Amino acid sequence: MAEFITNLFWDLIDYLREMLLICRVALGRSLALRAPDRDILASEIRLAAHIVDKELQLHRSLENTTWHVQLGKMISIYESKFVTADPSVLWAKEILKRYRMNIAEGGGESPATEPSYQASRRTSIRRFRDGAIPDSMVAQVIDAGVWAPSSCNRQPCRFLVVRSPDLVRRIGSSLVGGTGFADKAPVIIVALVDLRMYSMPGDRHLPYLDAGAATMSMLSTVHSLGLGGCWMNWKLKTRARRISKLLGVGRYEVPISAIALGHPEFIPVPPSRTTPESVTRFL
Numbered sequence: 686m687a688e689f690i691t692n693l694f695w696d697l698i699d700y701l702r703e704m705l706l707i708c709r710v711a712l713g714r715s716l717a718l719r720a721p722d723r724d725i726l727a728s729e730i731r732l733a734a735h736i737v738d739k740e741l742q743l744h745r746s747l748e749n750t751t752w753h754v755q756l757g758k759m760i761s762i763y764e765s766k767f768v769t770a771d772p773s774v775l776w777a778k779e780i781l782k783r784y785r786m787n788i789a790e791g792g793g794e795s796p797a798t799e800p801s802y803q804a805s806r807r808t809s810i811r812r813f814r815d816g817a818i819p820d821s822m823v824a825q826v827i828d829a830g831v832w833a834p835s836s837c838n839r840q841p842c843r844f845l846v847v848r849s850p851d852l853v854r855r856i857g858s859s860l861v862g863g864t865g866f867a868d869k870a871p872v873i874i875v876a877l878v879d880l881r882m883y884s885m886p887g888d889r890h891l892p893y894l895d896a897g898a899a900t901m902s903m904l905s906t907v908h909s910l911g912l913g914g915c916w917m918n919w920k921l922k923t924r925a926r927r928i929s930k931l932l933g934v935g936r937y938e939v940p941i942s943a944i945a946l947g948h949p950e951f952i953p954v955p956p957s958r959t960t961p962e963s964v965t966r967f968l
């Protein structure tokens with residue numbers, strides 16, 4: 686009973702937080718559209734294009750949402766206000782064009798871009814062809830996580846390698862950010878931290894940084910091995926609790942992030958980036 690009430694309490698808090706965030710984001714978006722700041726609008730465009738791109742990669746339709754419509758509107762606003770072509774906007778236009786052609790208008794499968802993947806930069810891969818990942822490769826990926834930097838050399842990360850198809854399916858479908866692909870990956874690696882290693886209140890942000898550093902190191906290694914991977918996160922504490930339960934993690938262990946990995950089947954159009962000059966200030 687006590688556990689039920691505690692869970693209910695946290696679910697309610699999570700729900701309220703989520704609602705507040707949604708209001709903030711909606712307000713931010715409507716302000717961004719009314720009096721657009723170039724950088725904010727470009728960021729909104731990237732976000733909407735990212736959602737449309739995921740559906741394109743998974744060859745699914747966004748029929749129940751209006752993301753593709755919003756994306757089209759934001760691109761028009763951007764183009765009517767600002768003259769210089771922003772690489773993000775060009776990328777977003779390409780994604781929208783492909784989405785309209787291949788999904789909205791019922792065309793065939795969008796062609797995967799195939800720059801020599803090995804040599805090209807890392808990009809998130811969300812579609813995997815069949816094929817197991819050799820243990821030696823998994824070991825190299827974990828080694829990269831272990832060798833990642835950690836705050837005060839705490840080395841707080843633990844890695845769960847999920848390979849049983851049944852558990853991959855159950856974990857994959859619990860990860861909101863992995864919807865549509867994580868449950869089909871040959872391997873999911875979950876990075877946990879042991880919270881007992883952070884004793885001071887001022888350390889509260891460090892578990893995220895530590896697990897983030899390990900996750901990024903692992904993703905780079907995934908790419909360098911010629912495999913494909915995608916970082917996945919989840920939003921709610923309730924989700925983390927559900928995932929912890931499925932994984933049977935220890936009392937002080939908190940899952941922070943996860944990677945779906947496998948042999949790439951579809952290489953997406955790489956999202957453009959801000960330029961180093963535009964985001965760097967030399968002091």
Ligand SMILES: Cc1cc2nc3c(=O)[nH]c(=O)nc-3n(C[C@H](O)[C@H](O)[C@H](O)COP(=O)(O)O)c2cc1C
Nearest residue numbers: 735807808809861862863915916917918919955956
């Ligand atoms: C903290 C973090 C969380 C992420 N969570 C997800 C996720 O839940 N699902 C997903 O498909 N991609 C996720 N990603 C991948 C981003 O969407 C991706 O890195 C971004 O769109 C840029 O694309 P690229 O990795 O192909 O360069 C995440 C990335 C980071 C750094």
